[in-house]
Amino acid sequence: xxxxxxxxxxxxVVKGVRLGVAQxxxxxxxxxxxxxxxxxxxTEVAGVFTTNAFCAAPVHICRRNLEKASPRxxxxxxxxxxxxxxxxxxxxxxxxxxxxxxxxxVSPEQVLPFSTGVIGExxxxxxxxxxIPAALENLTxxxxxxxxxxxxxxxxxPKGYSKxxxxxxxxxxxxxxxxxxxxIMPNMATMLGFIATDAKIPAAVMQGWARxxxxxxxxxxxxxxxxxxxxxxxxxxxxxSGVVVDDSEEGSKAGEAVFTALEEVFRVLAQAIVRDGEGxxxxxxxxxxxxxxxxxALDVAYTVAHSPLVKTALYASDANWGRILAAVGRxxxxxxxxxxxQIYLDDVQIVEDGGRCDSYTEEKGAAVLAQxxxxxxxxxxxGDVNERLWTCDLSHDYVSINADYRS
Amino acid sequence: xxxxxxxxxxxxVVKGVRLGVAQxxxxxxxxxxxxxxxxxxxTEVAGVFTTNAFCAAPVHICRRNLEKASPRxxxxxxxxxxxxxxxxxxxxxxxxxxxxxxxxxVSPEQVLPFSTGVIGExxxxxxxxxxIPAALENLTxxxxxxxxxxxxxxxxxPKGYSKxxxxxxxxxxxxxxxxxxxxIMPNMATMLGFIATDAKIPAAVMQGWARxxxxxxxxxxxxxxxxxxxxxxxxxxxxxSGVVVDDSEEGSKAGEAVFTALEEVFRVLAQAIVRDGEGxxxxxxxxxxxxxxxxxALDVAYTVAHSPLVKTALYASDANWGRILAAVGRxxxxxxxxxxxQIYLDDVQIVEDGGRCDSYTEEKGAAVLAQxxxxxxxxxxxGDVNERLWTCDLSHDYVSINADYRS
Numbered sequence: 117x118x119x120x121x122x123x124x125x126x127x128x129v130v131k132g133v134r135l136g137v138a139q140x141x142x143x144x145x146x147x148x149x150x151x152x153x154x155x156x157x158x159t160e161v162a163g164v165f166t167t168n169a170f171c172a173a174p175v176h177i178c179r180r181n182l183e184k185a186s187p188r189x190x191x192x193x194x195x196x197x198x199x200x201x202x203x204x205x206x207x208x209x210x211x212x213x214x215x216x217x218x219x220x221x222v223s224p225e226q227v228l229p230f231s232t233g234v235i236g237e238x239x240x241x242x243x244x245x246x247x248i249p250a251a252l253e254n255l256t257x258x259x260x261x262x263x264x265x266x267x268x269x270x271x272x273x274p275k276g277y278s279k280x281x282x283x284x285x286x287x288x289x290x291x292x293x294x295x296x297x298x299x300i301m302p303n304m305a306t307m308l309g310f311i312a313t314d315a316k317i318p319a320a321v322m323q324g325w326a327r328x329x330x331x332x333x334x335x336x337x338x339x340x341x342x343x344x345x346x347x348x349x350x351x352x353x354x355x356x357s358g359v360v361v362d363d364s365e366e367g368s369k370a371g372e373a374v375f376t377a378l379e380e381v382f383r384v385l386a387q388a389i390v391r392d393g394e395g396x397x398x399x400x401x402x403x404x405x406x407x408x409x410x411x412x413a414l415d416v417a418y419t420v421a422h423s424p425l426v427k428t429a430l431y432a433s434d435a436n437w438g439r440i441l442a443a444v445g446r447x448x449x450x451x452x453x454x455x456x457x458q459i460y461l462d463d464v465q466i467v468e469d470g471g472r473c474d475s476y477t478e479e480k481g482a483a484v485l486a487q488x489x490x491x492x493x494x495x496x497x498x499g500d501v502n503e504r505l506w507t508c509d510l511s512h513d514y515v516s517i518n519a520d521y522r523s
Numbered sequence: 524x525x526x527x528x529x530x531x532x533x534x535x536v537v538k539g540v541r542l543g544v545a546q547x548x549x550x551x552x553x554x555x556x557x558x559x560x561x562x563x564x565x566t567e568v569a570g571v572f573t574t575n576a577f578c579a580a581p582v583h584i585c586r587r588n589l590e591k592a593s594p595r596x597x598x599x600x601x602x603x604x605x606x607x608x609x610x611x612x613x614x615x616x617x618x619x620x621x622x623x624x625x626x627x628x629v630s631p632e633q634v635l636p637f638s639t640g641v642i643g644e645x646x647x648x649x650x651x652x653x654x655i656p657a658a659l660e661n662l663t664x665x666x667x668x669x670x671x672x673x674x675x676x677x678x679x680x681p682k683g684y685s686k687x688x689x690x691x692x693x694x695x696x697x698x699x700x701x702x703x704x705x706x707i708m709p710n711m712a713t714m715l716g717f718i719a720t721d722a723k724i725p726a727a728v729m730q731g732w733a734r735x736x737x738x739x740x741x742x743x744x745x746x747x748x749x750x751x752x753x754x755x756x757x758x759x760x761x762x763x764s765g766v767v768v769d770d771s772e773e774g775s776k777a778g779e780a781v782f783t784a785l786e787e788v789f790r791v792l793a794q795a796i797v798r799d800g801e802g803x804x805x806x807x808x809x810x811x812x813x814x815x816x817x818x819x820a821l822d823v824a825y826t827v828a829h830s831p832l833v834k835t836a837l838y839a840s841d842a843n844w845g846r847i848l849a850a851v852g853r854x855x856x857x858x859x860x861x862x863x864x865q866i867y868l869d870d871v872q873i874v875e876d877g878g879r880c881d882s883y884t885e886e887k888g889a890a891v892l893a894q895x896x897x898x899x900x901x902x903x904x905x906g907d908v909n910e911r912l913w914t915c916d917l918s919h920d921y922v923s924i925n926a927d928y929r930s
Contacts, residue, residue, distance in 0.1 A: 169861060170877070236848075424917070431926045432925075441643075442575060446576070467607075470609070519835040
């Protein structure tokens with residue numbers, strides 16, 4: 117069960133974006149497993165992709181096509197990640213783009229492919245022959261909720277979010293989808309994010325925005341530390357709301373408002389992945405404050421977030437502060453002055469000046485961890501850099517999902 | 524249950540080393556929880572300690588005393604790690620050394636303290652008042668097996684190993700103990716290793732040997748990646764066998780033989796910790812070959828060894844090669860040419876030139892993983908550096924041990 121996140125049903129349509137969904141039978145029958153985004157002419161698109169050196173064929177094609185042309189279609193399949201599939205995988209990803217291009221009269225470079233699912237198995241191209249025409253048949257602005265289901269793998273529920281803001285009497289809509297719950301057997305890889313707005317955002321700033329937005333959302337979540345081979349996050353701006361972001365005074369004000377709204381959508385969609393993390397029973401924010409550099413702030417945050425001992429303690433609602441302290445201690449910070457370290461669970465201080473806080477009691481700590489959401493705040497006392505990320509606990513279900521699934 | 528490791532019972536005594544064991548009641552009653560090593564005059568001692576910035580008070584005292592004087596006694600307690608205990612913890616560790624020094628007529632600097640157990644709780648000094656005299660009363664060369672039990676925390680069985688070699692008609696004996704199974708609730712921290720030989724090894728080479736030996740044994744094992752605050756590994760050489768390691772031709776030959784024997788003892792004792800890892804059902808060797816540097820070889824090896832997805836797949840005996848590939852891909856190797864990567868499970872090749880090996884079948888992979896011990900071999904094709912480490916799988920019992928223990 118996802119932690120404090122409910123099924124995505126209510127959404128606002130984004131002018132200029134139509135979605136088609138089909139049961140293509142990529143891997144399983146009788147389930148929506150193929151989604152097509154159709155983007156109006158003139159839509160600006162930017163993307164952020166996995167840093168995994170073994171990134172999947174579709175990720176390579178996406179990067180290449182984004183440089184070559186203005187995308188008109190996104191083609192997403194679940195069930196097969198088309199990763200670790202070698203040259204054949206590239207051919208299949210390109211073939212899928214060609215099939216959709218042929219059916220819609222655009223060039224293959226205007227199609228961006230996304231795959232999620234099993235690693236190392238050849239893509240089932242018959243499924244694309246079935247799925248592409250079927251998905252094109254039901255293209256509509258109103259398909260967001262169904263599309264949210266159509267990109268799920270082992271997610272327990274579809275993830276989406278809409279936000280609308282008024283700017284000078286005009287409404288700007290942002291609606292996005294995300295999926296992912298870890299990488300799970302049989303290798304259900306991938307985090308995916310698709311966020312569309314009808315604001316007009318200049319091409320020049322799109323990539324910078326996508327990177328900034330992802331770095332504070334999709335790049336700040338971790339379930340098991342296993343970066344997928346297919347992670348992709350796309351920002352799309354159709355410009356059809358009539359609200360224009362540009363360098364004019366009005367355009368800059370609009371830009372600030374739109375960016376702030378996008379931040380919220382990205383954050384909610386990224387957090388939804390953690391809330392639906394494999395076996396997650398707790399949603400945990402990790403704040404590292406007063407670090408000397410972003411690198412060390414993130415090193416400390418991820419070391420704590422990935423510690424199996426911390427994660428199992430969170431699962432047990434056991435305020436096992438020694439484990440957090442030990443994780444901070446091994447995070448590789450240079451010339452660490454421990455006497456300056458403060459650690460809090462929400463507002464309960466557990467570590468003061470590097471030692472156990474006098475006012476701390478097990479009861480206070482346990483009370484915080486009994487909640488389904490809380491914050492671990494670690495102050496390093498070394499500088500003024502702060503970083504925040506979100507993670508979940510490590511439960512019996514995580515092991516069951518990842519070990520027992522096929523047994 | 525430990526993987527292919529049995530209770531340590533048979534041992535060879537080491538001339539010049541006597542051990543005393545007592546039920547001091549540090550944390551629990553009616554169990555051996557205090558061990559004293561008495562070292563003959565002239566014994567050379569070297570140590571390797573945790574790299575955790577939050578290292579425990581006894582680790583600080585050990586390092587300091589080693590520089591100040593020639594150790595005559597090691598004082599080890601289980602039940603309390605005396606870590607995260609601030610200045611009071613230092614005073615208590617020093618006090619324990621003074622108590623043993625007073626009782627034996629040596630200087631406090633000649634005592635090395637070791638603590639393992641709960642983090643963040645004050646040391647129970649009454650236990651030392653009880654335990655020290657009691658342990659001194661039963662000092663004997665024949666106490667190795669009992670001492671092995673006396674340093675256990677959550678270990679499921681005592682860990683020790685003896686090795687004897689003949690050099691020019693003289694027998695050199697090496698006997699050692701180790702403990703550790705992870706860091707477990709309530710914060711049973713610490714890996715400890717105590718290895719003694721009656722060979723005569725010059726002070727000048729002791730520290731270098733201790734480092735070299737630990738780097739290929741205790742520094743190449745990982746259960747959950749959580750470096751403890753108390754890890755310590757001690758090498759002791761009494762010199763009472765009459766075999767002398769020095770620069771002479773004879774002494775150099777002896778040195779090679781003794782070092783090789785020590786390597787075996789260190790390796791067996793380190794592996795024993797993994798075999799007894801929390802919830803471990805598999806003992807896994809990870810070989811990374813043809814790396815460009817030791818750093819990247821270890822980065823790849825540890826990334827694979829710590830991946831919860833790889834570890835749960837090993838638990839499930841599922842040859843989930845996509846997870847291994849994904850872990851290698853995210854290990855941070857720069858300018859990674861994936862087409863050169865080969866991955867094997869024992870002799871079964873699963874990844875060939877960066878893609879799934881044509882000859883690979885799930886059956887072949889499953890057959891390897893059905894064993895209780897196997898090797899994951901990863902060839903990077905970048906250089907000539909090889910590294911090896913040992914780890915275990917991630918099972919339901921790991922979560923139970925670490926999450927359910929106090930519930």
